[in-house]
Amino acid sequence: MPELVGAFFTEALGSISIGAGLWLLIAAVLAGLARGFAGFGTAMVFLPMACMVVSPISAIIILTVIDFFGPIPLLKRMLRDSHPGELMRLCWGMLLGVPLGVSVLLWIPETSFRWGASILVLVVALVLWSGWRWAKRLSHPQLVGVGLFAGLLGGGAGLPGPAVVTLYMGGPYGIVRARANNFLFLFAFDIVMLFTLLYRGALEVPSALLGAALIVPYTAAIALGGLFFREQHEQFFRRMVYAMIFGSALVSLPLWGL
16 A cells, blocks of 8 residues: 555656645645635636646646545535525536637647736736625526636636636625535536546646645645634635735746746
């Protein structure tokens, strides 16, 4: 058994340096804290940081693997708090958008990807931080449209969250329901993304092993983040998550020679 564990980590870490591995570990823990606390934020925290040390496609594969297994301990609680009808309509749109987005991902230049992902996350964080809100709930076709847009962004840039996060954090939805629907939508996205990458032959084994190596710390961070969530502290909840997302995107802009 020790030999098998050693072989696993040798294969997983063989393509990156120790420093890069530690950076991915830090990114995974911060992303897990955001996911458990807010129900979203994994991609917006992890992806910009990960793209500083690995390629975009590798970062997305790692992200998809950890975010497929990591949220499982909280699924029962989130299912209880969610709104199934809204979630289903978002997922129908997402199913259409992901394959189209993955086609974009497989040819987009790495530098363009980093700029696009970081700027998109910064814009979303600033919009949410500004307190921008709207009073009306979206219609059923509009929810499908949001899911479609989220699927396109998720497949093409690894960022399914911004569209759905903006919908719930800016709309007239309770924080508990918003958190649960965000959480479950992103879990469903990971399932679709994993099978889409597998079907397209883009699921790189070393990157998948890197993701597997980060599952335990990521899952532990999700559980820890979930302990900090308190419905009555909504403003603190919002500001903490926005700060983490904004900081992650800012440090990962391709301006620092990284």
